[in-house]
Amino acid sequence: MYRFEDCELDLRRRELRRAGVAVHVEPQVFDVLAHLIRHRDRVVTKTELLDEVWGDRFVSDATLTSRLKAARQAVGDDGRGQRLIATVHGVGYRFCGDVVGEEAHPDAGASLPPVRHRDTQEIRYCHSPDGVSIAYATSGSGPPLVKAANWLTHLDIEWQSPIWAHWIDALSHGRRLVRYDERGCGLSDWEVTDFSLDAWVEDLELVVDSVGLERFPLIGLSQGGAVAIAYAVRHPDRVTRLVLVGAYARGRMQRAATVEEREEADLDLRVARVAWRRDDPAYRQVFAAQFLPDAPRVLWEAFNQMQRATTSTDNVVHFLDAFAHLDVSAIAPQVACPTLIAHARRDQRVPESQARELAALIPASVLHLVDSGNHIVLHDDPAWPDLVRRIDHFLVAG
Template sequence: MHRAGATIHVEPRAFDLLCHLVTHRDRVVSKNELLDSVWGDRFVSEAALTTALRTVRRALGDTGGRQGMIRTVHRRGYQFVAAGTTVGAAPPARSEPARTAAPFGTDHQVIRFCKAGDGARIAYASVGTGPPLMKAANWMSHLDLEWTTPVWSHWISGLARNRTLVRYDERGCGLSDWEVPSCTFDDWVDDLETVVEASGLDRFPLLGVSQGGAVAVAYAARHPARVSRLILAGAYARGRQVRARDAAERNEADLDLDVARVGWSHQDPRFLRVFASQFLPEGTPRDWEEFVDFQRRTTSPANGVRFLEEFARIDVSAIAHQVRCPTLILHSRDDARVPTSQAGELAALIPDSRLVMLDSRNHLLTATEPAWAEFLSHIDAFLNG
């Protein structure tokens, strides 16, 4: 193909995809139709479609954010929207039976994979029916194991109630690739962008939990037209090393990180138990054991150290004011992991925000505490408002 007089080389599948979109530019083309038209009877995941679409957009000088050539239509598909004149016939579309997506509710999820710009494979999943809610990845996620652990199972069922919850495993974690070129905060934001595009979402509410809150803030600041509402739970704008106010706090933060490095590297059971208790101070010894077991199966010791080091350096305080959507900030009043001062800082930085304090000491709310029902009630009211 040619653009601005220059020859652009595009792989055949991507070119077929472009031809189909141009040929049917008078309507929105569904993902299933594109899969059937371009790949025929060869079974591929939606990640292949996403990759081909990204290739086409790059060749056209378009992006998922700009969408001047190809527009993503939420929950429906894609449409070629640029003005143009057809000067030749497009290849005939293959006549194949249309694919039917399997219905699913809150007891069943569909897991797919997509690739980040640096080649890292990212696993993402959809569960539930109704309007979408995108959840940014956070520490210790595993799309499959989350269904059976008491740490996260109630989060999935609660958040997917009357809506479609889309979540993913961050790089180095869960079902996503553990061996990745890099694992920085910018990589995490880029991965969220990749999953949004792969999911075909146009405009949607976004949830960020713990350090996933900072990722969500950065994404919302980058893409104000995409995020309709922002929910931050147990989140913070600045990591512990960044927010240290004096030498004593810096030394304390450095010591905390050194202990975490040793504990995670050697999988010291005493450290992991204490670490678990910081997330669930009101939990039982059984809860802590479940938490420790989930961590061990979720990522490698080396990656656990990488995550903790990066968490300490997080800082979105300079861009939080760029968030333009209504924002709900939920935080446990006596959070033992992230101090309430961080919730207050986020509320002060984000213009259209509201802070709600929950009566709990847990960083991750449990299914049995009253604060959990209150948490869901606030989210429902905010998203339905």
């Protein structure tokens, strides 16, 4: 914990607070600020900052300048006053505020897992018929694998995210991975009005056509599974194999069968709407715990930071409503390709029963349950090697 003026920089929680109120900063801005404060006894060169925050990735000086500007704004400084972050022309930058440091308690929690610096990804854009700009990325080399977009992705941030980086590594290994940000989040347009399954499937069609793929395996995680199912049904001649991880055929409102279940689902949705609009940090902790119950608290914070940087609060509400009402149960039996359905046994966000329902609906499917409670299986989760091995074997067999 570092304190200066009316600010607190909490490294364990990855949170900046001013006058006790959390200030939203993007992960790279936070890392720039943290590195400058840690090394406030000297001038930090531009090269050192670039290496520390971006590793082997090439970024322009303009990118660094924009992150420094955002860091200054976050702590109440600016480029003219330079009261806290000073520019040493021709050399670099120095944090010159009075800082009080506080050591973390030994039991404060685990540290973030290291993220390996990997080869660069290629990010490009395509444009939907309704004028929405969709960002997509390719990484790795070999036969293609397409990943349908899922909950709040960000092609740039997730590249080194402790939540998603190991997924990118595994899916890109020996393959050319194609992934994209769905409309409304990440590097794609945020100003959208159509949050529907049809729009999401059409965006997937657009990305696939832009990359120039004819036949390929398709993977869908969480609600991305419904998008992948719908695409596979529309294009049976193009999808060779289908992988569904933590997926479901029916959203929570759709699968509520009793009065009590409908009331519970409706209450959950209404609370989520209010909490996200209020930017309630307590609720975000509960939300993260549903996705990653087996993870240390520091990863809950990383998950929360990424979600807040990925889209607007209004869009989160639209997404939650749309996901709750998803239903591909009527078309799932039309999936014609071999399908692997992988699911965490103790998944709290999407119960194991939803995987069993998918397996019963899709004719050429195989169900594989992994021993985890995490909706997003993490790199150090004992279930992770088993999950990767099963996906690899399934794709290689195709």
